[in-house]
Amino acid sequence: MGKVKNSKRKNANENEEEDEVLGSSKKAKAREHMDQLQKLREKDPEFYEFLKEHDKELLQFNDEDIDDDNEFDVEDAEMQEDDIYANEMEDLSTSANMDGKPSKKVITTAMVDSWITSIHENTSLGAVRSIMRAFRTACHHGDDGEDESAVKFxxxxxxxxxxxMMFVLGEMDGILRGLLKLPSTGGKKETIDDLMTTKQWKHHSQLVKSYLGNALHVLNQMTDTEMISFTLRRLRYSCIFLAAFPTLLRKYIKVILHFWGTGGGAxxxxxxxxxxxxxxxxxxxxLDDCFKGIYxxxxxxxxxxxxxxxxxxQFLGNCVIELLGVDLPTAYQHxxxxIRQLAMILREALNTKTKExxxxxxEWKFINCLELWTGAVCTYNSEPxxxxxxxxxTQIITGVARLVPTAQYFPLRLRCARMLNRIAASTDTFIPVSILLLDMLEMKELHRPATGGVGRAVDLRTILKVNKPTLKTRxxxxACVFSVVEEVAEHLxxxxxxxxxxxxxxxxxxxxRSFAKLTNIDRFRREVRELIRQIDANSEFTNEKRMSSSLLPSDPEAxxxxxxxxxxxxSPLSQYIAAIRQRAQQxxxxxxGSSVIVGEHSSAFKKGVSESDEEAEDGDGDDDDGAAVFNTSWLPGNESKNKTPKETTKKRKKEKKDRIEEVAADEDVVEDLVLSSDEYEDADEDDEEDISDIPSDGNDVEKPKPPKQQSQQLQKPPKGQHKKLKPTMDATSKKRAPCGAKSKKRKRANKRDT
Structure with a gap:
C-alpha cells in the first residue's frame, strides 16, 4: 500500500510540474503580447485608438485571459466570465462522485440569462460559445448510445x-452574421465563397457548423408538427451557410423533402x-438533388x-411546378x-401487351406523373x-388513352382528354381531342338500358377503372355522357x-347528330342537341364575320x-361553356361533399402559403409562436420521447385511418351490388375483346360470385312483374339489409319467383 501511495504521489508531482511548465510558457507568451501592445501605443497612438474603438478585447488582453481551447471549445474560464454564475460553476466543478468521476455541470436559468445579457451588451464571444455548448446539450439530451461521461453539461x-432553443433559433443567425461581417439578411453562394477565404470564417466557421448540425439533429428527433415548422422557419434565414458544408446540405435536403411529402398542417x-x-x-x-428528390x-x-x-x-404537384421555375434550363434536362421514362413504359406496353x-x-402513379408534366408544360409554355x-x-397522353379502348377505362380516357385540352389551350395549338371524345360516345355500354338500377353517383376524378356492375347503372x-359533352364544348x-x-x-x-338519333335516352338526346345548336350558332357567328373579310387561309393576319x-x-360557345362549367362544379x-380533408386542417394548404411566407419575411410574431410551441414542456429525453410524442402520433394516425375508412365506405356502395350469373353471361357475350386481366387501380374490388341459391333469388322477375328487386348487402358491407314491411314483401316476392 505504501508503494502504491508513493507512486501516486510521484505521478501527481510530475503532472503538477508539467502543468507549471505549460502555464509558465503561456504566461510568457501573454506578457510578450502585452509588451507588444504597449510599444504599439507609444509608436502609433492613432492606430491604437482605432483598435480601442473597434476591438476592445484585443487591448484588454492579460496573462490570465488564456483560452485552452484554441478556437471554438468552451472551457470553464470562459464560463466564469460573468460574476452572476461564477460561484455556482466553481462549486459544481469541484464536486465529484464517489467513484472519482467528475459530475456534470447543470445549466440553470440564471446562467442562460447571464449569457444572453453578455451577448446583448458586450457581444461576448465566450458567452456565444457557452450558449452554443448549451444548445448542443439540449439537442442531444437523452440520445441513445451517447457517452454520458464526455458530456460536461x-x-x-x-x-x-x-x-x-428560443434564443438560439431566434437570434443566432443575426449573431453569426455580425461575427462574420455579413448583411443582416439574404446572401448568395458567391458571398459564402468569398467569405471562406477570410480570417473571420477561419475563427467562427465551427460555430456555424455547430449551429446547423445540432439543429438538424434535433429536427430528426422531433415529432410535433408545430415544433418542426417553427424550427424550419427560423433555420430558413441561415440556409445560405449550408453552401459551405456540402454534406450538411445533402442531409438537410433529405430531411426537408421527407417533411414536405409526409407532414401535416402547415x-x-x-x-x-x-x-x-x-x-x-x-x-x-x-438543384439536381432538389429536382430529383422532390419528383x-x-x-x-x-x-x-x-x-x-x-x-x-394537387398541392404537391403545384409545389413541384413552382420549384422547376427556379432554373428552367436545368429543369428542362430533368x-x-x-418524360422519356414515361414514353418507354408506354412503348413496352404497346409492344408486349402483357398484364404487367x-x-x-x-395506375395512378403513371397518370399523376402525366398530370404533373402537363401542368409544368402549361405553366412554362411561353419559355423557350x-x-x-x-x-x-401530347403523343404519350394520346397513346395512353387508346391503349385499352374499353368502357371500363372510361374515367382514365376522360382524364387524358382533359390533359390534351389543357395543353391545346396553353400552347394555342390544335389537337384533335374531339375524335378521342366522340369515340367514347359510340361505346355500346352507353346505348344499352341501365339494367343495374340508378346506382350511386360516380366521381370520375378519383377512379381510373369501373367494375362491370357499375357500367350498367344510370x-x-x-356521368359519362355529361363529361364528354363538357370536354367537347371545351375543345370547340x-x-x-x-x-x-x-x-x-x-x-x-x-x-x-348521329349519337342523338341512335340513343334511346331522352336526357342524353336533349343534352347533345343543345350542344349541336350552340355549334351551329357559333358557325353562323364566324361565317358572318368571315364573309365580310377578304382574308386568305395562308395570311398571317388570320x-x-x-x-x-x-x-x-x-361567341355563343363562350357563353354556353360558362354555364357548362358551373354545372360541372356543382x-x-x-x-x-364535405369529406375532402387535406392533412389535419382542411384549409392549411390553401391559406398556409401566404401566411407562412408573410411570417417568414416579416419576422413578426415568430417569438410568440415559438413560445407557444416550446412551452409544451417537451424536453428531449428518453422518457418524454417515448411517451408523449408517440401517443399523440398514434392517436392522430388512428383518427386519420377512421376518416379514410368512413370515406371509403361511402364511396364503394355501388360495388356491393351483385347480379345473377345469367346477367353476367348476357353482359359478357359482346365483351370478348375486353382486356379483363388488367388489374384495377384499387378503387374497385372483385366481389365473389354468389352461391346458386342467392343467384336464383336475384334473377329477373317475370314479365308481368315490373318492380325491380334490390339485393341485400353481403356480410362485409357496413350498411344493413333492408328491414321492415318492405323487406317482408321482397321476401314473399322472392319465394313466389323460386
Missing part, C-alpha cells in the same frame, strides 16, 4: 430547454419554402387517389429524362426551354373565334381574326 428543466408549406430558398440562394450545388417524393405520394388525397396531391406492362401504364416538351407529352352513364370553345371554325366543327357536329370579340367573350361538389 446537463439540462434538467424544460424551462431552461425552452429558453435556450409543415409541407414551410418545408417547400425552405427548399425553394436553398435552390435560389445556393443554385447549382443543390421522387411526389411519385411516392400519388400511388392512390381518393376524395381525401385529391387536394393534397423533365426530358422523366399494362399495369405499369394504367419548356415549349419543345409539349409535342412528345348514374355512370349520365378554344377555336370558337377561329376563321376555320366551321371546318373544324363539321365532323364533330355530324357525329353528335390568327388575329375576331380578336376583339374574343376578349369580350361574345356536380363535383355534390359528389365529393
Amino acid at each position: 446537463s439540462i434538467i428543466s424544460s424551462g431552461v430547454f425552452n429558453k435556450i 409543415l409541407p408549406v414551410v418545408s417547400f419554402l425552405f427548399l425553394r430558398d436553398l435552390c435560389i440562394r445556393i443554385g447549382s450545388d443543390c 421522387k417524393n411526389y411519385v411516392m405520394n400519388c400511388h392512390f387517389v381518393n376524395a381525401t388525397k385529391l387536394e393534397h396531391i 423533365a426530358f429524362v422523366f 406492362a399494362f399495369r405499369k401504364v394504367y 426551354d419548356f415549349h419543345p416538351l409539349a409535342y412528345p407529352l 348514374a355512370f352513364q349520365e 370553345e378554344q377555336w370558337s373565334y377561329s376563321v376555320a371554325f366551321f371546318e373544324l366543327s363539321f365532323i364533330p357536329a355530324v357525329r353528335l 390568327t388575329a381574326f375576331l380578336e376583339a370579340e374574343k376578349k369580350s367573350g361574345q 356536380r363535383n361538389e355534390s359528389v365529393a
